[in-house]
């Protein structure tokens with residue numbers, strides 16, 4: 001073979017090889033992306049379903065006379081604390097009699113025949129826009145007992161706008177009911193479920209994921225990834241030659257992206273193993289005299305590239321990695337060792353730790369925190385555990401765990417109250433020591449916003465059911481003085497008093 005032919009042969013083979021590698025990368029990347037999209041979509045759907053379920057049971061638990069003035073006010077509280085819900089109300093015999101937004105309805109709205117009912121006797125309607133009554137414009141309407149809830153419109157819209165050629169459905173596991181659909185031509189995707197995840201089909205690639213607790217699956221499909229063999233030979237050849245260059249470059253870029261995500265997880269794994277996650281403390285002050293009564297412990301991590309990564313980014317990654325317990329144990333170990341002296345010097349000073357619902361419902365965690373408090377000679381009543389409702393759990397298990405911890409003397413706080421993560425269901429069901437009112441309420445003080453008008457009622461509601469309040473995110477003297485005048489016996493934290501250090 002002459003040298004030119006050989007060069008051509010090897011370049012051509014190299015081109016094909018690099019193009020194939022680029023294609024494999026592209027397919028793997030597309031698959032990864034589809035799986036991430038299916039996962040994210042299902043996570044959002046589960047959050048909406050959790051909130052809808054809890055909202056319906058919170059309404060059914062109300063003791064107010066349905067549709068009375070007090071009842072409508074309670075409905076408004078509930079609505080305010082639920083970011084995924086657009087309106088809530090009461091229904092009798094298939095008619096809506098009042099809602100938080102519309103108040104008492106002089107002419108009740110007759111609901112059409114339900115599209116779907118699940119075993120929990122929750123009935124569901126989809127996409128009723130203006131019919132039978134133009135006050136009803138929603139994506140999903142749900143009725144359980146005497147409660148109705150309508151989800152906010154376009155909750156899934158950002159998936160469509162962020163992803164070109166995006167088609168997806170949320171559906172019941174047997175494919176007998178589509179709960180939400182995005183993109184075009186979506187229902188035809190259900191038969192694809194018989195095929196294993198990610199195989200190449202004539203319509204494109206797909207991925208799906210199901211959630212047992214809510215009988216829901218999310219399926220995402222993309223039409224973008226076509227196999228080279230489905231194009232004409234000439235186009236295939238051109239793609240091959242051009243792809244040799246472009247594919248190599250793209251493959252390189254794509255592989256870097258995959259690597260960087262995996263690297264972050266690997267780095268966090270190493271950081272957890274080598275105790276490289278640090279802690280800082282943000283003081284909590286008594287509003288009346290602004291003395292420090294305790295500190296909130298906050299995790300800090302600097303990546304191997306010396307970038308300080310926010311806990312709002314790395315904590316969820318650790319949660320996804322299933323390593324939350326390692327993080328909690330590490331934070332507890334470090335902070336209790338460092339705070340032991342300060343806590344024992346004062347008669348009231350306490351440390352407030354962020355824990356997850358998964359942590360506190362786990363018997364080993366309870367054993368561990370008792371052991372640690374003994375080891376550091378810290379009375380349990382000097383340790384507060386802050387929980388948010390980010391993970392779903394059965395309320396009875398959570399109540400038992402909270403009761404158990406409080407029996408041993410630990411304090412339990414509800415964190416981020418008002419964000420929709422930790423809401424009314426906690427207040428109604430679980431006695432706790434304090435509720436931390438989210439910074440969005442603190443920011444509203446002195447404004448004429450709805451949050452500001454709600455704040456006083458929310459505080460009354462909290463004091464009726466629970467002990468004390470901690471206002472988060474105090475940033476100005478004005479906010480601090482207003483809170484001090486209105487709630488002198490309560491506590492607060494925020495950059496105005498102290499930053500975390």
Ligand SMILES: Nc1nc2c(ncn2[C@@H]2O[C@@H]3COP(=O)(O)O[C@H]4[C@@H](O)[C@H](n5cnc6c(=O)[nH]c(N)nc65)O[C@@H]4COP(=O)(O)O[C@H]3[C@H]2O)c(=O)[nH]1
Nearest residue numbers: 298299311312315331354355473474475493494495496500
């Ligand atoms: N705009 C504003 N922000 C203020 C102000 N004062 C305090 N903050 C910030 O508000 C957050 C309060 O913590 P969080 O609600 O428990 O929210 C925490 C908590 O949910 C989570 N987190 C932090 N440490 C841990 C941990 O050890 N374990 C777990 N599970 N989660 C943690 O990460 C979240 C964010 O933590 P950080 O970034 O440290 O952010 C902290 C704090 O730095 C203020 O005046 N204005």
